[in-house]
Amino acid sequence: MEIHIVDDADAGAKVVADLFERTVRGAGESGAVLGLATGSSPVPAYAELIRRHREEGLSFAASRAFLLDEYVGLPVGHEQSYHRFIRDNFTAQVDIDDSAVVSPDGAADDPAAEAAAYDLRLRDAGGVDLQILGIGSNGHIAFNEPGSSLVSRTRVVGLTRSTIEDNSRYFDAPSDVPVRAISQGLGTILEARRIVLTATGEGKAEAVAQLAEGAVSARWPATVLQAHPDVTVVVDEAAASKLELADYYRYSRALERENPLTPQG
Numbered sequence: 001m002e003i004h005i006v007d008d009a010d011a012g013a014k015v016v017a018d019l020f021e022r023t024v025r026g027a028g029e030s031g032a033v034l035g036l037a038t039g040s041s042p043v044p045a046y047a048e049l050i051r052r053h054r055e056e057g058l059s060f061a062a063s064r065a066f067l068l069d070e071y072v073g074l075p076v077g078h079e080q081s082y083h084r085f086i087r088d089n090f091t092a093q094v095d096i097d098d099s100a101v102v103s104p105d106g107a108a109d110d111p112a113a114e115a116a117a118y119d120l121r122l123r124d125a126g127g128v129d130l131q132i133l134g135i136g137s138n139g140h141i142a143f144n145e146p147g148s149s150l151v152s153r154t155r156v157v158g159l160t161r162s163t164i165e166d167n168s169r170y171f172d173a174p175s176d177v178p179v180r181a182i183s184q185g186l187g188t189i190l191e192a193r194r195i196v197l198t199a200t201g202e203g204k205a206e207a208v209a210q211l212a213e214g215a216v217s218a219r220w221p222a223t224v225l226q227a228h229p230d231v232t233v234v235v236d237e238a239a240a241s242k243l244e245l246a247d248y249y250r251y252s253r254a255l256e257r258e259n260p261l262t263p264q265g
């Protein structure tokens with residue numbers, strides 16, 4: 001796990017956007033498969049990618065995108081649907097085709113069957129090249145709440161009271177927040193070839209400390225990322241404030257910057 005402690009959300013956005021840019025350019029015409037998250041954490045990175053698209057010609061035309069999750073009961077165009085969120089905050093502002101942005105259908109008649117089919121769609125697409133994640137204050141990633149199986153697949157999940165409260169800021173009233181979602185599972189997320197998780201603010205500090213330094217356990221679902229070989233964590237000082245090994249992470253990043261490893265000829 002590579003941990004970047006940055007000054008603020010804008011600095012973090014650049015680190016995340018660099019990973020996206022490298023993935024998209026590296027895939028060339030065959031196109032990258034991008035895994036997208038909603039919520040507030042990735043929004044600065046999406047804004048930076050929109051800027052690079054407009055000002056530097058970064059093109060997403062060959063890319064496809066898969067969302068992590070969607071509320072059960074909300075159709076694709078619904079104002080609070082995650083599909084709408086990602087369109088408004090990212091995909092409609094770059095040159096990715098709308099039909100190439102895929103989310104679980106929250107309005108499906110059979111949400112469990114839709115979840116299983118979504119998992120297969122991800123596999124059929126060849127898997128995710130780069131997955132961006134936020135983290136809940138309770139350690140959830142996507143909607144894998146504490147207690148989720150570490151090998152879970154895309155499925156219907158019930159949201160905890162704390163998640164409903166956290167997300168009620170997007171709704172008129174907490175009672176309007178759907179109580180279930182279709183969410184990629186922890187096992188599904190681990191199949192992404194590369195993962196970047198971003199978090200800011202003191203409210204995420206405990207979850208970030210558990211993610212990086214806690215024991216792997218269903219109590220803190222994000223700890224499962226310790227078992228993935230290519231995870232980058234980008235956090236501001238407040239979200240990093242409970243990391244015991246923060247000095248080592250800072251030292252490691254400085255070492256890479258100032259003394260990069262070059263192949264010996």
Ligand code: F6R
Nearest residue numbers: 037038039040041134135136142
């Ligand atoms: C969003 C998602 C969630 C959020 C998490 C953090 O698609 O799956 O896990 O990433 O709840 O949300 P924010 O970024 O709003 O703090």
